[in-house]
Amino acid sequence: xxxxxxxxxxxxxxxxxxxxxxxxxxxxxxxxxxxxxxxxxxxxxxxxxxxxxxxxxxx
Numbered sequence: 001x002x003x004x005x006x007x008x009x010x011x012x013x014x015x016x017x018x019x020x021x022x023x024x025x026x027x028x029x030x031x032x033x034x035x036x037x038x039x040x041x042x043x044x045x046x047x048x049x050x051x052x053x054x055x056x057x058x059x
Contacts, residue, residue: 005053006033007046013039014046 006019020034040046
């Protein structure tokens with residue numbers, strides 16, 4: 001089961017990531033960062049994106 005989108009702070013920004021395990025590894029319940037979907041400079045921008053996704057898809 002995939003964990004879905006996650007936000008991680010790294011190097012001066014917030015990264016919205018897909019949470020998928022690295023290639024060649026199965027999902028063992030760990031929360032992976034995965035591939036970057038979008039980068040945000042401020043937390044408020046990243047949080048607004050998550051809220052919009054939640055409203056659209058009901059996650």
